[in-house]
Amino acid sequence: MRSALLIVAAAGQMQIQSMSGAQMRILHAAMDEDSDGRVTIAEGAKLVRRLRTALMLRQSAPIMQTMDTDRDGYLSAEEFRADLEHMDVKGKRTIEDSFDGFDTDRDGRLAAEEALPLFTFLLPFQKLDTDLDGRLTLSEFQEVAAERLASDERVNATEHYSYHSGIWAGIAALRELLGLADSDADGQVSADELAECRFHAKFGGSAAYHHSRDWIKVLEEAVAGLQQQQQAKAKEDRRGGQKEEL
Numbered sequence: 001m002r003s004a005l006l007i008v009a010a011a012g013q014m015q016i017q018s019m020s021g022a023q024m025r026i027l028h029a030a031m032d033e034d035s036d037g038r039v040t041i042a043e044g045a046k047l048v049r050r051l052r053t054a055l056m057l058r059q060s061a062p063i064m065q066t067m068d069t070d071r072d073g074y075l076s077a078e079e080f081r082a083d084l085e086h087m088d089v090k091g092k093r094t095i096e097d098s099f100d101g102f103d104t105d106r107d108g109r110l111a112a113e114e115a116l117p118l119f120t121f122l123l124p125f126q127k128l129d130t131d132l133d134g135r136l137t138l139s140e141f142q143e144v145a146a147e148r149l150a151s152d153e154r155v156n157a158t159e160h161y162s163y164h165s166g167i168w169a170g171i172a173a174l175r176e177l178l179g180l181a182d183s184d185a186d187g188q189v190s191a192d193e194l195a196e197c198r199f200h201a202k203f204g205g206s207a208a209y210h211h212s213r214d215w216i217k218v219l220e221e222a223v224a225g226l227q228q229q230q231q232a233k234a235k236e237d238r239r240g241g242q243k244e245e246l
């Protein structure tokens with residue numbers, strides 16, 4: 001009869017095998033910004049931030065489109081104010097006054113990335129998508145925004161943003177991952193170390209495990225998307241070339 005411990009160990013092994021060494025090397029290459037073969041916390045944190053921001057921009061695009069009434073790709077103070085007008089909330093002035101605080105480059109309007117902290121300040125996206133179809137409707141937006149605007153005037157927008165965008169959680173998982181992987185304890189992680197990390201007793205089921213699996217998935221999707229684009233372009237070029245020959 002197999003002991004419970006063996007079964008648990010086998011389950012852990014299956015989890016580890018769901019990620020290949022090659023996939024860990026893809027993750028390593030994506031993090032190794034200066035391509036010196038070693039990944040530092042600072043390098044990894046940049047990737048975590050980038051992936052997270054890209055995801056948040058995708059999620060907030062429907063809100064941006066709704067609020068950007070003149071469709072110039074920016075949110076102006078007027079557009080923001082007009083949208084607030086439609087909501088039955090307290091503390092509108094506080095929110096209005098906070099607009100400038102988000103305008104990092106001080107050009108008087110918010111680009112999508114500047115507007116991100118504002119959106120996450122107003123509403124946590126995960127909770128917002130009430131019918132869970134991955135899209136936000138205006139009514140979903142106003143429902144939650146109204147609640148938050150009424151109750152949470154004193155939230156520090158930047159902290160709120162980091163928290164809700166999962167950047168903090170991501171960086172904590174990154175620290176765990178690099179800590180487990182750094183077997184020679186030199187404060188940096190080589191591709192071999194990262195691939196070997198899968199066999200660390202504490203890796204299976206950890207936050208490091210779940211987050212790296214997500215990062216790898218996003219990276220692989222991005223690579224696949226790029227390859228599709230290149231193939232489509234190559235096909236287009238071939239067609240162009242054939243036409244010229246005729």
Ligand SMILES: [Ca+2]
Pocket residue numbers: 032033034035036037038039040043
């Ligand atoms: Ca490096």
Ligand SMILES: [Ca+2]
Pocket residue numbers: 068069070071072073074075076079
């Ligand atoms: Ca606009």
Ligand SMILES: [Ca+2]
Pocket residue numbers: 103104105106107108109110111114
């Ligand atoms: Ca701006």
Ligand SMILES: [Ca+2]
Pocket residue numbers: 181182183184185186187188189190193
């Ligand atoms: Ca190391």
